[in-house]
Amino acid sequence: MSNDFADLKGVRVMAVDSDPDSLYLLKVIFEQCGCTDVTTATTAQEALHLLKKSQPHILISELRLADANGYSLVRQIKQQKSIPAIALTASVWQRDRDRAIAAGFCQHLPKPFDYDELISIVVALVGKTA
Template identity: 30%
Template sequence: MSATARILVVEDDPHIRRLVRAALQRAGHAVSEAASAREGLSLLDIEKPDAVLLDLGLPDRDGIELIQIIRARSAAGVIVISAREDTAEKVAALDLGADDYLTKPFDTEELLARIRTVLRHRQSGEAGQTRIVIGDVEIDLTRRRILRAGTEVHVTPKEYDVLAALARHPDRVISHAQLLRNVWGPAHEQRVDYLRIVVRNLRQKLEPDPAQPRLITNEPGVGYRLRGLE
């Protein structure tokens, strides 16, 4: 990012705050820090950050509860940073509107890459895009067409709907339940087998090596991500 972004770090561990602040400042970002949920929500209104790095284990409130509040009060991107590795926690955070989830301990370069992705999509208004190009794959959301290296690829309606749902939020993990609700309906949100079949078919049609997918990647037990261009 060439322009400075405002990043709010909501984390009760002072050591992690110092580590993250140093990495963000080296990358040219302006940083605000909060050690509690109350302080974080106050700074959210005052600082109007471009992105929020949110710990879940806060002393006064569970960070999961804050995701929807942040979403209702701000257009900031939300990246959860947590020591919790439970798959259900990750799914809950993503379903409530988090853009990404990073598990402690983490590499600061990876964190900066995730932030760049969130900022890029937020600032470009990704929801309004009608044409997504990733490598030699083009997804035309207006015409419901998929091209690979300029040649149209035949996909079934379900395959298209899954790919389109991922393409509207490239680089963001979309949970299995969310994809199933959007494509098959609420009654089928436990049928992960439906989703696996569709993703396998899409990989066969779009990936150079379906056995080593690089376009549609899996977050084990959580969901899928359509890899964009860094």
């Protein structure tokens, strides 16, 4: 992971993925970048519940969740809050990307992903400077 990116100190991240290993990796990455709070959820319902208590600066979600899909999750969240969202997903087809953007995601990043690219996108979306 490159050190060329802005310090993300003070940034609050919510990551949603049915895979605990993916969530752990995202938590480690963002904590190493100095994020103040990295909240994780394994289901859409859990994410919606946690959003009542937290105010993340950015949402990162898989499109394939155990109880719903990331498309409906981001639509529900966007009705309540204005949070930039990244689809970080194994759904890599162009139609998946188009559908993610139409649902309200700002970016679509396929797995496996490049750490530096993810951090760069987060920096751009939360308005940090490099």
